[in-house]
Amino acid sequence: MQEILAIVRMNKTSATKKALVEAGVAGFTAFKVMGRGRLVDDPAVVAERKAAMMAMAGADEPDAEMLIDGFLDGHRLFPRRLFTILAHDEDVPRIVEAIMxxxxxxxxxxxxxxxxxxxxxxxxxxxxxxxxxxx
Incomplete structure (x- = not known):
């Protein structure tokens, strides 16, 4: 028996649920969580993500740039979804591939x-x- 923990983007929650059902997962639990991963040190990638996030925020959000900078420099946490799945050993590779x-x-x-x-x-x-x- 294995436990699979999958931390995914909030906007991928529905796709992940669908993938788990299609992979034959009997049941799973999902939680709203906050966290961050490894900081990106490539200035081009950071600039690209900042521009995309600023475009989503719109011009009418006065604190958007401060919040986005906080996300990108690691001072703020991102909302994420945590899935927990219990699986038989032989099912783990199929489930992991579906999540990926x-x-x-x-x-x-x-x-x-x-x-x-x-x-x-x-x-x-x-x-x-x-x-x-x-x-």
Whole structure:
């Protein structure tokens, strides 16, 4: 048994849910979380992302540039979605690939992170089933 944690962009929540269902995942949980990844040190990529974010904010938002600079320099956290999935060992590669396909973008940054961890046990509350049967 494995636990898969997938941290994805908020706007990829629906695509991720659809990908998980299509991959045959029996169930999953999603949380709203805040975080940030590794800072990008390529000035061209930072400038490109800032321009795109400024365009989305519009001219009528007076604090937009300050907020965007805070995101890009690591002082502010980005809203993200955290999916948790319990999976049988043999299903993990298929699930991970489905998550990657649903979340890969052309932005070169911020597409998310997938963490796979061993699971010691799981118990289904309703029936008392444990281990692989509970997944």
């Amino acid at each position: 396909q649903a979340n890969r973008t052309e932005h070169k940054v911020g597409d998310g992170k997938i963490i796979v961890m061993p699971m010691l046990d799981a118990i289904r509350v309703r029936t008392g089933e444990a281990g692989e049967d509970a997944v």
